[in-house]
Amino acid sequence: MAQTPTWAENIAPILYANCTKCHHNGGLGPSSFLDYLDVVAQKSSIRYNVEQKIMPPWPGDPSYRHYADERILKATEIDAIINWVNNGTPEGDVSKAPKKPTYTSDSKIGAYDLKITIPTYQSSAKSGDIYRCFSIPTNLPANKFISAVEIIPGNSEIVHHVLVYQDTTLNTDNLDKADPLPGYTNFGGTGSANSILVAPYVPGSDPIIFPSGTGVKLFKNARIILQIHYPAGSDGQFDSTLCLIRFTSQPTVREVFIAPLLHHGSISNGPFAIAKDQIKTFYQSATIPVDVSLLSVMPHMHLIGKSTKVFSKPPTGDTIPLIQIKDWDFHWQGQYRFQYLQKISSGSKIQSIVTYDNTLNNPNNPNNPTKPITLGEATSSEMMLTFFYFMTYKTGDEKILQDSSLISAGIFSSKAIKFAINQNPAHDQINLGMPAEEATLQIVDEQGKQVLSKSYDQQDTRIEKRLELMFINVSELASGGYFLIVSTKKEGKVFYSKFIKL
Ligand code: HEC
Structure with missing residues (x-):
């Protein structure tokens, strides 16, 4: 057998590259893995979580498709951790350990044009989670193209996910004003039918930077709405999250769209209704009328959602896998960016197979006893959407690498x-x-x-x-x-x- 791995030479490099951006003091992960003794104290739990592939959190199935910047340990890294724990967690020659990473709330995108800050909010999420929306005016004098978006959580111990929307109506402002505290509570979207998703954020994700010369349009005078998920138990803690936006200065810009190419209208075995104690699978299909380049895919369901598989069938040739999630976790929904832009040729179908588990075997079921489920934005209703960032195809797009x-x-x-x-x-x-x-x-x-x-x-x-x-x-x-x-x-x-x- 190979030599026993040591903390200094083998384990610290793995944890610093894959774990400590969440697992440090003040981070979202419950313990810090920066120091040898802290890691040793958690050794069995660490071995279990990496062996079962629970950590790092990455619901996408790597045997179906790989993505840019995916959070997946290599088999050799998992083996090294197991081996190290089973052999007494030797520290090794500390002079060979890599430098400890430091974590700050500094911006990674550097220069920005728009800074959106939510008013300081005190979470009241005691026994249930809270989804709080904050509607903030941009006062933009003209349409602009966003080249980069970065979310900086104010309190990274309690900001579980953030969805950034834009809205040119005053709907969300009215909802915000109707609630005496900062923001207003709304689970699914923003509560306004006019809101358009701009960007998702889950902890540990890097800023969204669109390929050079491309960007998402932010409309004149739009309001930005941040929907922030504060988990149960965060009551009493304060947050003031930031959203930084950079506009492109290039004279010609290719517009990137974000839209659910698969939505409730594309369900082929509707109506969308799931009875009490039922496990049910729905199918969606849409035909794409022009050549497009997909930047990323983002499935969306709520708590009854169990699994999803999304793929494309071109008019000729092989099926293109887009994403498979076997064990859907609402709390880790995010964007899966393709390593290279994915071309979908005109006439292709995009299809999904999505299963919902409305039994009590689903630990996330919000209803006990179970209730019939229909479409809606509430926690106890469901959705079946697959969002994509995409643009019209241009020769050479397949060569654009999206890696941070x-x-x-x-x-x-x-x-x-x-x-x-x-x-x-x-x-x-x-x-x-x-x-x-x-x-x-x-x-x-x-x-x-x-x-x-x-x-x-x-x-x-x-x-x-x-x-x-x-x-x-x-x-x-x-x-x-x-x-x-x-x-x-x-x-x-x-x-x-x-x-x-x-
Ligand atoms: C993107 C953020 C993130 C990354 C990266 C991450 N974790 Fe976690 N980890 C969490 C969160 C959050 C929890 C709490 C449980 C949950 O919400 O799923 C957790 C829980 C754990 C636990 C259970 C500890 C406890 O006290 O309950 C262990 C062990 C763990 N992680 C190990 C790891 C290891 C090892 C890595 C790297 C290989 C890693 N994690 C990477 C966010 C992360």
Whole structure:
């Protein structure tokens, strides 16, 4: 058998990359996994939760489809954790442990154009969950295109999910005014039929950044409504969540739409009604009339929902899997972004098979005894929607990578340090100085797709390795704009430079 894994060399890197963004003091996860002793204290529970694949939370079935930035442990990582716990949780050589990550409420998108802050709200969610909507005017003088949206929870211990809507009517303002406290309570949507979903947020998700040159339209004078889920037991705690929006400054923008391409009108075996103690499956189908590019998929049901499977059947060729969730969890509904934009050709069908469990075997059933369920926005009613972010297709869309490599490399963060390279525009080669410490170097194109990556390890004394990082060969890159990103390991600094390859 291989050597026993140690905290310093094997376990800390896994937990820091996959767990601590929720499991730190002040985070949504119940315990902090930043320090050795805290982790050892939870070892059995950690082993159980990763072995059963309960943690990290990711309801999408990875055997059906993979996504950008998915939260899934590799089989080797699960084995390492189990092995470590079963072998006495050795600490190992602490000098080899990675730097402890720090968590702040700083913006990751950096510059923004609109800042929406909810008034400070004190949760009263004692024995039941509360879904509170806050309606805030934007006073936008003209339509704008959103290129990035970021939610910064005011109190990340109690903000379980946030849905961002826009509405050009005063409906939500009236609802807000009718309630003496900040905001108003509404479970399903905003309570206004005119509200349009803009963006979903679940804890641990990165800001939504649309591919370069694309964006969602925010209407002139629209109000932004944040619907925030505060879980039972959060009563007495305060929150003031922020929503930051950046508009695109590009002169031509491709509009990204968000809509339920599968909705109640597309149910083929309706009417939508589930009797007491019944398990029932419904089918939906819609034909897509033009070529579109899907950015992401987002199924939506309430508490009776059990499972969903969504796929596309093109006029010719194989079925395209879009998403499968075998064990629906209302509290972890979110957006699943395709790794590359998914083309759906004109004439394709998009279909879903969705099952509801209205028995008492469903631990989330809000009714005991069970009650008949119909369509509606209330907690005790149901919905059957599959939302998509999409736009009309353009040649080359399949090559657009949606990965937060740019964000994690720090390029959108205010902390990244801009520098200028000498060879810009570049022909064949970029010359950099010798890095003083261990560093990685990446080149990504304007869509965020990594086209080159190298790392420099100080232990490696081979001269050719050093020269590789000093003289970067870019002769193979297609002409266009790129970012060069250098991240240093010890100090955790990120430097970037934009350049044009001729
Ligand atoms: C996106 C946020 C998030 C991430 C990432 C995450 N967790 Fe959790 N974790 C939670 C929440 C929230 C709970 C509380 C139960 C719930 O709501 O599902 C929890 C509960 C747990 C529990 C039960 C602890 C208790 O005190 O009840 C363990 C153990 C756990 N997580 C381990 C992990 C491990 C190990 C990872 C990484 C491999 C991880 N979690 C990643 C949010 C997260």
